[in-house]
Amino acid sequence: MPILARLLTPEEFGAVAVALAVVQFLAMIGGAGLASALILEPKEDAETIHSVFWANLALAFSMAAGLYVFAEPLAGWFGASDAAYLLRLMCLLIPLQLAGDVAYALVARRMQFSRDALWSMISESIAAIAAVVLALVGFGIWALVAQLFVAGAIRLVGLFFVSRYLPRLRFRLEGVVRLARFSLGLMGSEVANFVTFQSPMVVISRFLGLADAGAYSAANRFSSIPNQVVLSGVMGVLFPAFSTMMHDRERRSQALMLSTQVTTLMLAPMMFGLWALAKPSMLLLFGPQWAAAWPVLGLLALSKGLLTPCSTFIPYLKGSGHGGALFWWAVGRAAATTAAVAWGAHDGTLIEAMVALCLVNAVVLVGYSWVVFRADGTPFLSGFYRSVRPMLTAALMAFAVRLALDHYLAQHVHPVLQVGIGIALGGLLYAVLVLLTEGPLLRKLLELVRRPRTAAVASLP
Structure with missing residues (x-):
């Protein structure tokens, strides 16, 4: 990402980001949530699985054809008229993505996430190398486009390899219709969540232009790295895990609180630390x-940091059977996020739009927590305090690092050393604060780590 940012312009980043937002939105609608419904099926039925694959593929090509035909008016509406040619090419990403949905659903059902993670790493690494090579030899914007296609193709091969799934010419409309009825609620919430995450890009492109959209895209991609590292696996595991606890309220509630505390403990220092070190970074x-x-970059990291306690809420509501609550909250959140960023960008600047995003995310944190803890039957104040406590600790650490940076390090130390010293200082402060404030959580985690070892030793002759 940093290498590509040095070789390409903000306008190029912005054009690809806007086109990708459109493609991903149509891919989500084209999938209709059928793959998510497969994950929750009581057993694997081959005929239903094949039917979902062909339904997904037919919808994917229909969406791709529509995007190809209406590329110019769509690009103009998003404020990126010059990106119409990208939409026509990138429409092929829709069938490339949806062709792997069924294979991923089978991987998720079987909890084969370690194998899937290996292929994800391979696909993203090879795609990144290809993009850098193409950018170095002067392909410009096509380096970013190639990165998407290479990653998608290798990921598709990996999903078929891990799942051992091979499509067959079998189709039963009744099975697709049955799953579609169930999946519509899930798809509605997923579409709303997608709008939440992608609407700032569209709003910025429309009101502020491709250069600001490119700056937002680059900063957003960089600030999303901690979420990708920590949550890409965690959220995939939690959805099927919570679904198995649907009728065990006590176990489900304990899993919700533990997973929320642990993800916040890991993610919050990364996000708030990035806010503290945004300038030299x-x-x-x-x-x-x-x-x-x-x-x-700093404000985006701050906005994501505010939502770290919410990282487990979507898979919890999906897996525990609270699809209605998830849908209405997702719709409200999408509307609030879009309106806030539009309000900041309409008569202001990109920075003002990001400030508005931070403010609305602070409100989302409180509201989202209330919705989830109410659905779980957990007292709001106690649950909210336990879930945000690691975030408050991380915020205190980041504030101390930012003070040291602004009042001493920035004037006397090279940016490389600023980042290194800031990370070391922040890590030390956070470790001390966590030991002082999260003793029960740390003891619980230590117990969980020791438990499999103890069981293994006890099984020895």
Whole structure:
């Protein structure tokens, strides 16, 4: 990401980001939530699985054809008229993505996440290398496009390999219709969540132009790395895990609180730490042409940091049978996020739009927690305090690092050392604060780590 940012322009990043947002939205609608419904099926029925695959593929090609035909008016509406040619090419990503949905559903049902993670790592690594090579030899924006296609193709092969799934020419409409009835609620919430995450890009492109959209895209991709590292596996595991606890309220409630505390414990220091070190990080990693965008990176990290306790809420509501609550909350959150960013960007700047995003996310944190703890039957105040406590600790750590940076390190130390010293100082402060505030959680985690070893030793002759 930093290498590509030094070789390409903000406008190029913005054009690809806007086109990708459209493609992903149509791919989500085209899937109709059928793969998610397969995960919750009591057993694997071959005829239903094949039927979902062919239904997904037919919808995918229909969506791709529609995007190809209406590429120019769509690009103009998003404020990116020059990106119509990208939409026509990137429409092929829709069938490339949906062709693997059934295979991923089988992987999730069987909890084969370690194998899937290996292929994800391979696909993203090879795609990143290909993009950098193409950018170095002068392919410009096509390096970003190639990255998407290479990653998608390798990921598709990996999913079929891990799941051992081979499509056959079998189709039963009744099975697809049955799953579609159930999946519509899940799809509605997923569409709303997608709008929440992608609407800022569309709003910024429309009101502020492709250059600001590119700055937002680069900062957003970089600030999303901690979420991708921690949550990409966790959220995939939690959905089927919570679904198995649907009728065991006590076990489900304990799993919700533990998973929320642990993900916040890991994610919050990364996000708030990135806020503290945004300025030297942007200059060091992205280069002088992006240096002015460091407040955008910092504010995006802050907005994501505020939501770290919410990381487990979506799989919890999906897996525990609270699809209605998830849908209405997702719709409200999408509307609030879009309105806040539009309000900040309409007569202001990109920074003002990001400030508005931070404010609405603070409200979302409280509201989302209330919805989930009410659905779980957990007292709101006690559940909310336990879930946000690691976040407050991380915020205190980041504030101390930011003070040290602003009042001493920035004037006397090179950006490389600023980042290194900031990480070391933040890590030390956070470790001390966690030991002081999260003793019961740490003892619980230690117990969980020791339990399999104890069981293994006890089984020895």
